[in-house]
Amino acid sequence: MALLFRTGRDNGAMDVDLALIGFGGATSLLLSALDRHGVRGLRIAVVDPGERGMRTWAFWTGSEDPLDAVLDAAWPRVDLHGRGGLRRLDLAPMRYAMVRSDPVYELAAEAAQRLGVRFLEASAQGLFDNGTGVSVHDSAGTEIVRARWALDSRPAAPVRAGRTFWLQHFRGWWVEADHDAFDPASAILMDFRTPQPARGVSFGYVLPTGPRHALIEYTEFSPERLSDSGYDSALSAYILMLGLKGLRVTRVEDGAIPMTDAPFLRRPSPRVVRLGTAGGATRPSTGYTFSAMRRQADQIAAALLAGSDPVPAAPYPRRHLWMDSVALRAWDRGLVAAPEFFERLFTRNDPVRVLRFLDGLTSPAQELALMASTPLLPMTRAALGDLAARTQRNRTVSAAIRPSR
CATH class of the missing domain: 1.10.260 (434 Repressor (Amino-terminal Domain))
Incomplete structure (x- = not known):
């Protein structure tokens, strides 16, 4: 994605109202929410080193959604394969939806232009909060931004170790078939017919975007990641079990999301607020994060519009x-x-x-x-x-x- 709002660093530190640290999913959703809610007149800077990979988010939504124009697909029903056989779950009036990161970033870039956002290509290494503002320093220790508030979406360690620490780790293959092989109206949400690990759980996903295109994913909830060959073998075996042939892999994506009862410090200092996983947006029992990030974004935008502090509520009770x-x-x-x-x-x-x-x-x-x-x-x-x-x-x-x- 070509950034539409990019500047070099000014001479001296930039004075802003909001410093957004990192330009991933949480910050992208926040920029779009600020624009959608009509927040205007704020000086905003995004500080990010400019390196990000493509990823895919899946989430639940209603019959209409602000992201409808860029969704890869949405399914009113999903299939679950378990010991009891195949269960087809009707989600109406909700849908299970999937969106890739690039169009989300593009929407954020367009929103940033309307908001007058400045983009600093730098790695924020230090956030120094004096109680009335935050000084953002780069990797060289130079102050680059002075902000009334810093909203930080970078990964952060929990406050302390939890009683249980697992990962939701996965690898997905975007595939193209040489014939109609998928039902675009239905997705496989969880398929537990995969061989189960000694400690943990595994399942497959099939998320069709058309009769010949789908994201097929192998996922584990367990304490440790697999090797590259382990994921590839599991995916190959799952596709074989599904009886799918003539598939061409067009793209690969993988990742790992913490599943832990360890607490994350959502507000490490008076004027620094964490977003995303570091801000508690990841559901410990499933690894789902996207919906909570959207709630955080909308709550912050609504607070700023009302003249309140940009501090979202706890993502989960x-x-x-x-x-x-x-x-x-x-x-x-x-x-x-x-x-x-x-x-x-x-x-x-x-x-x-x-x-x-x-x-x-x-x-x-x-x-x-x-x-x-x-x-x-x-x-x-x-x-x-x-x-x-x-x-x-x-x-x-x-x-x-x-x-x-």
């Missing part, structure tokens, strides 16, 4: 993070098989309610019904184990900070 911690513990300790967990969750509940839960949008009453559909005894054991681990950690922290006599 605390009770959801607790439930995710319990689920991760149950899978990690082998108390519950993740394929069974997800199959029961989707097939014993309204799929739309499940999707809303995964986005953190359900009520406590709805969540009780969802929890009742999961294996109760092993999940109770996991909850008690999580409580014991939390209690022990609190005692350890209390002992560490207790003053000596």
Whole structure:
């Protein structure tokens, strides 16, 4: 993508209202949201080294969406393959949607032009907050931006280690068939017929964008990534299992997303706000991030339009993070098989309610019904184990900070 708003560094530091650190998904969505909400009159700078790869985001959405013009595809129904066989899930009035990063970046670039954004091609190495503003320094230690607020979307380590740390790691092949091989009206959301790892869960995705084009992906939830050959072998075996032939791989993408109950510091200092995964946008039990990043962007834009501080709400309720911690513990300790967990969750509940839960949008009453559909005894054991681990950690922290006599 050719950046449409690019300048060199001015002599001396640039004074702005907002410094956006990094130009990935979170910042792109924020720029589009600022433009869409009609935020004007702010001095904005984006600080980014200018290197980014193509990636794909999948998310749940309604019957209409601001990204409709650039979606690769959207499906009103999805298939789930599990022990109970094939289940077709009707998502109406919602859809499962997919969009590649390049058009999202292009929309952000167009929004940035209308907003008068300045782009600094630099790596931000230091953010120094004095309580009334933030000084942004580059890799040479030079102050390049002075901002009232810094919104930082760079990866960051959690505050402390969690009780469970897994990854959602994957490799996807964009393929082209020499004949009509896919149903564009339906996607395979989770296919648990893949060989399951000794510790963790694996599944396949098939996301068609046309009769002859699709993204086919192999995903694992587990503690460690595979080798390149491991992903390629798993994808080849999955395609063979699907009976697909005559496919040509046109592009490859892969990645790893943290799945952990470790807490992330969403506001490390008074005027620095973190976005994306570092800002808690990744759902610990699934690795889904895109929808929460969009909520963060819209909340910040609405706050700025109202003259308030650009600080979004917590992406997920605390009770959801607790439930995710319990689920991760149950899978990690082998108390519950993740394929069974997800199959029961989707097939014993309204799929739309499940999707809303995964986005953190359900009520406590709805969540009780969802929890009742999961294996109760092993999940109770996991909850008690999580409580014991939390209690022990609190005692350890209390002992560490207790003053000596």
